[in-house]
Amino acid sequence: MMNNPSLLTVDEKLKASFYYSVSKISKSVGNNNTVIGPFNIDKDAIELIAELLYKKLELYSEDLEAFAKNRKQSTVNVEDVKLLARRNPQLKEHLSTFIVKNLSDKNEKKEKMKINKKTSDKKKDPKIEVIEVD
Template structure:
């Protein structure tokens, strides 16, 4: 329990630091300053939203009778933001293509995979790596 609390505090501090850096960057670009209280409020809101996201992802996986969060769970989480959903879908497709290319190269190098009608090898392709829930 103590280790979990310490990890949570480290994550909270990392979020606060990152929010501070982003506020500084935006402030320089827009020629405005963010108060320490504003940065702390944004950081706390961000941290709590991340906790909510983690809980939702875990529940989506459990609802699907899985112990692993997959890309479909992440897409379901992002469903209310069309731009975010589009971005995540494109990234998933890019990763799947990249993984397929890497597996094809590996299969050709090791001589494993299914033979296509043109004589080339076609590796078995699976979706990108998932995250396992403890």
């Protein structure tokens, strides 16, 4: 890898950033391990882990792109990600839990924002009377 970051390609910058993240996560996991106690991970091992994960993510992205194209869409959605995890029951369960916990909260917030916007818009127009219905 080059020393001057401005001369790196986008792919090289992504890999460097990814390696940095994997390195930080590995050190954190090693330092905070409660099962066997703190441990260190060799730099070569971290580099290999980062490379394996990067390649796996490239494969995942190709699969997700294919799923979206199969639906005749250009955007990957939640259903595509769930389809990607279909062969890994634990991952599929984790994703389902994550979706229920996080995405439903976001949808509720969006709905509340829409409702608040509608009522605030109505309040601005003196000709419209706001009636709340339970």
